[in-house]
Amino acid sequence: MQVNQVLVSASLGDAVTNAAFELRAMLRRVAPSDIYARYIDPRIMDDVLLLRRYDRRASHRPERDLLILHASIGEPELFRFLRHRPERLVVVYHNVSPAESFLPYDPAFAGLLEEGRRELAVLAQRAVMALAVSEFNAAELRSMGFADVRVSPLVVDVARLQAIEPDPATVNHLQGLDGPVVLFVGQLLPHKRPDLLLMAHHVLATYLVPEAHLILVGAPRLPRYQQGLQLFLQDLNLTRAWITGSVTPEALAAFYRHASMFVTLSEHEGFCVPLLEAMGFSLPVLARACPAIPETLGHGGLLLPEDGDPLLVAEAVAEVLDDDRLRADLVSRGQIRLGDFDPDAARARLVENLLSVI
Template sequence: MKVIVMHEVMAPHDGVGNDIEPMIDLLSKQYEVCAYAYDRKNPRLPYVTEKELLSLIADTKNLIIYHHSVYWPDGEALLKKAKCPIIFRYHNITPPKFFDPYSENHYYSCMVGQKQTKQLQKEFPKAHWICCSKYNARDLIYLSKDQIHVVPCFAPGRLEDWGNTTPDAGVVKKLRDFDGVNILFVGRVVPNKGYHTMLEVLYYYVKQYGPKVKLRVIGKKDENLQEYTDFVETRMKELGVTEQIEFTGEVTDATLSAYYQESDVMLCVSEHEGFCIPVVEAQYFGLPVIALDASAVPETLGKDQMILSKDPKKIAVAIHVVASSKHQPGGAYETLVAQGHKNYQERFTLEKISEDFLAAFHDCIAPK
């Protein structure tokens, strides 16, 4: 049996790319695996051409793992030509409402992406779906329970590689020298990440506890979402928190590692996540997380973690309570870090994810 992994774009460092590469590495130990993508940005993967793909998927003994995270009509057309079984790996699609009114194209592609999720379930009624979270599984309304499996994204498993990178000394010094609370957020500047809430949290924090606080945002701005970027910048000025925010853009592993290790708290008020990799990374590095009770984030964070409703004042208080107990033995900070680390060890090591994935994979391919 040959396994063909498909996705429109295969890049080395994005969320889906970080799931695809370790999955291929794992399956390659037992099967012959190849990859098919329209946009091949990761040179490490064993790609096949469209002609080779058509010949492979015509053989009923082979198997397709189709990663569904975007609207890819040509991918769906290729699946219709397949005679071999299909497993869908579902990463979720951001609801279009977040992009209204900032970008018509983003709105449209999310809308049709969600339509395609339903379409794929109807067109391939026997296929199994492996979701990254239970939250994602809620979208699979046309399938029976035995067709749905939940296995976390492989991305946290890669921490065992890049997590040991020596942290950037310059960033370490900058954060240590700052006489205030270092808050971290990792995520692109897009509407579903909750930037408007984050700015309000910062506003209340400054009002109540003073200006000695810095929110460092690691993630690039999307040039096709300029209207949203403008909205965020205007809001920063309105709330008078421009001095308290630093946008770093994309960073290297060494820089990211330094931010995770030297920050005081991670704030995640994202309103839609199909999994949320950064909160697991924070748990790995021993950084307490304060998050919004929305989408897959609480599920990913695990039990006894700081999950709050959308009340910016309360979130600001939580930041203060957690950050101020950093050097207090047995305090809030230590409790959250210990619980977070336990969550990572029990659920997200590469060994555990690989084990869960193989169990689900073998269940999918077992004759029924």
């Protein structure tokens, strides 16, 4: 028996790819297991197999095998591959982002997101089980027609990131900054609203905390959107804002260690791993009550209304930066909340669910 995983795209540092690597390490203790992808980051070509190679490595009794799909976007070739395979199918749903946010910047990409939801609705009829990383995601799966839906939180092992030696060059640069650092970590995509963060920083730096810095750390997946953000930053003359692009784990550790607080204004998440990473580095966390942020954050941070605008965000950031008691309270609450996401407990839950269908 084999238990293999498939995903549309495998990229270094991507949350879905990281989840697949984590799961493969567990699966290989009980059965042969590999990861296959339609598109592979050249930096991990030695660790992930191209989807077209699957048939060459398939077992002689595929009906006894298990295929695990990590679902986050549509892909016609992968869908055709999955629809008629004899292996039993398990879907791990990381959430499909709202297509409308992407239409102005990449209509083709928006189309793949819409297609992703349609494909899942078809695959629901043949999946033996679906795993959701949050109750919000589980509700979406049920609405698509999946019968056996279980919540199995992501394995987020913050200790691994904490143990990484920070990149010396990044540390040197950050030590040269002369004010507090507001940090965002996440892909620079429209639904994560880095544009609102730039607006809020403009208010913060102009009227409230002029010495504050804003650092946006994340991969620029949409070139047109990235260009628009850079132009917006220049138009607002935000000399203390920095869009870093993709960074190494060593640089990411440096950013977390030097930041004063973590802020996300994302309007749609399936889980939001950086919330837990920020808690792990003892940062006060501020976010808006958008899906599925409240479920992950719990009482571990400062939660603003879903429609919180840049002015409200700037005022809240200033309050956190200026009030030591508030900062200490948020850090303490974050540490308590992080304890609810024990990685070993998440691994055990995941293995238990998979063993029930193996």
